[in-house]
Amino acid sequence: MFALIFRIVLRAAFTLFLLTACVFFALHLTGDPARIMLGNSADAVALEAFREQWGLNRPLWEQFLVYLQKFVMLDMGTSYMTGLPVKEVFLSAFGPTMSLMIPTAIVTLLFGIPTGVLAALKRGTRTDRAMMVLSVFGYAVPNFFMGVLLLLVFSIWLGWLPSYGNGSVWHYIMPIVTMATSEAAIFSRYARSAMIDAMRLPCVRAARMRGLPESRVIWLHALPNAMLSILTILGFFIGTLVAGAVITENVFSWPGVGKLLVQSVANRDIPVVQMIVLVTGASLVTANLCMDLLALVVNPRLRKGDN
16 A cells, blocks of 8 residues: 555656656747847847856756756746746735636536536436536637637626626636636536446446435445546646636736736746746646545555555
């Protein structure tokens, strides 16, 4: 058991190291930050002074080792644009993003999983078909189109909701609906398939043969087995939620990490871009690690693979 947990944690740590290396070298190989920041009109003295100030005149491998050393000490460097520590720049945008992602995740799970389970229980009926049509629609419509559509209807035509910012509760409605629509559609379709498979399990058939009420069969036998399958996509849910936030925050001018990322990429503020990408990747790796460990706890069959 402990050897299996150690392998899972070690794999996650190695994945995080590879992510750090790929992000660092990919961003630094896209061009000279000094030339991009100062422009083509800058003279050689100004370029060299910029490189000296930010340690860009060292070999790339040496810069990477310095970056790793600072990374271990949770020092993510300084923003080229503002001159502030990257952590301060990131944390100033992290709060608004989390205030949007947490309610979005709650709405997604509250609507996605129950509708999928209900569709499975009503398989082949009009309810099932209607829910699957809505799921396909929600999954097929891109976030940016959904956001623009909501802005057009509820802000411009009807004037019911504010179109940008995060100053009140009303500002949250359209961004949450925009992000939760596609995510809930994914969970609904996956929960439906998982529940249909769970209803065919021998334990469910045995419970019915013992004469247990259908509600107990569903809640005590079918649904727990279906949730084991749903756990596998919860880790990926974090990544897709962050990706959706990048688009949604720019559509609604939400002052979060997604908007900061777009601005930092446009301004070639490499330290800020590095931290945002690494935090996003680390959150995805951590979420999958937690899901793997949770699966070991709730599914004893997985522990039998530990030799």
